[in-house]
Amino acid sequence: EDQVTQSPEALRLQEGESSSLNCSYTVSGLRGLFWYRQDPGKGPEFLFTLYSAGEEKEKERLKATLTKKESFLHITAPKPEDSATYLCAVQLLTTSGTYKYIFGTGTRLKVLA
Amino acid sequence: ETGVTQTPRHLVMGMTNKKSLKCEQHLGHNAMYWYKQSAKKPLELMFVYSLEERVENNSVPSRFSPECPNSSHLFLHLHTLQPEDSALYLCASSQDNVREPYEQYFGPGTRLTVT
Numbered sequence: 001e002d003q004v005t006q007s008p009e010a011l012r013l014q015e016g017e018s019s020s021l022n023c024s025y026t027v028s029g030l031r032g033l034f035w036y037r038q039d040p041g042k043g044p045e046f047l048f049t050l051y052s053a054g055e056e057k058e059k060e061r062l063k064a065t066l067t068k069k070e071s072f073l074h075i076t077a078p079k080p081e082d083s084a085t086y087l088c089a090v091q092l093l094t095t096s097g098t099y100k101y102i103f104g105t106g107t108r109l110k111v112l113a
Numbered sequence: 114e115t116g117v118t119q120t121p122r123h124l125v126m127g128m129t130n131k132k133s134l135k136c137e138q139h140l141g142h143n144a145m146y147w148y149k150q151s152a153k154k155p156l157e158l159m160f161v162y163s164l165e166e167r168v169e170n171n172s173v174p175s176r177f178s179p180e181c182p183n184s185s186h187l188f189l190h191l192h193t194l195q196p197e198d199s200a201l202y203l204c205a206s207s208q209d210n211v212r213e214p215y216e217q218y219f220g221p222g223t224r225l226t227v228t
Contacts, residue, residue: 004155031214034216043117043203043205043219043222044156044203044217044219049214049216051214091214094169096169097211098161098163098168099210100158101156101217102158103155103156104155105153105154105155106155
């Protein structure tokens with residue numbers, strides 16, 4: 001069964017304390033892996049797409065990496081405004097020839113000033 | 114308006130009511146999606162439309178009925194819902210759904226409460 005697991009479920013960091021969020025997946029036919037940020041009361045906001053193992057993407061204090069079994073979202077020197085829930089999603093090709101997305105449950109990040 | 118908009122933002126309805134959720138995307142995308150987000154659960158894909166044609170229906174109960182009159186608008190018609198249907202309903206769009214793994218853009222969601 002296709003599955004996406006994110007860890008930890010929740011993370012509290014002091015401002016400036018770097019850390020990593022994990023997204024592990026067990027799927028067949030991965031076409032892309034996506035990271036989103038979701039603030040309370042809002043829809044997810046797109047951050048990155050990764051297509052193949054070894055690929056890396058960066059945006060400000062965030063860096064996403066991908067291996068054949070998992071992806072990491074590294075947060076360097078986080079600030080309180082980085083507090084949010086970070087969602088990982090994988091994109092698979094369905095038998096009908098379209099794409100579908102499977103999301104993880106997310107990591108709730110809280111950065112303390 | 115920019116991005117993906119959803120109305121209403123909040124909805125309280127009784128189990129015997131009929132209501133509709135509306136989504137509009139201003140991005141020129143060809144694919145649109147409905148998701149259900151419940152506490153401590155991953156986003157559940159409900160329906161996928163590509164060029165106004167429904168291409169995915171993930172075993173959603175018939176009390177949820179989608180409608181896509183054109184590539185910019187998506188509706189979710191609700192009737193005789195159950196309390197367990199209370200959740201955040203998110204609409205999303207992407208450039209395409211059949212050729213490349215495009216990212217999705219989400220609306221702010223409709224917080225639905227069924228009493």
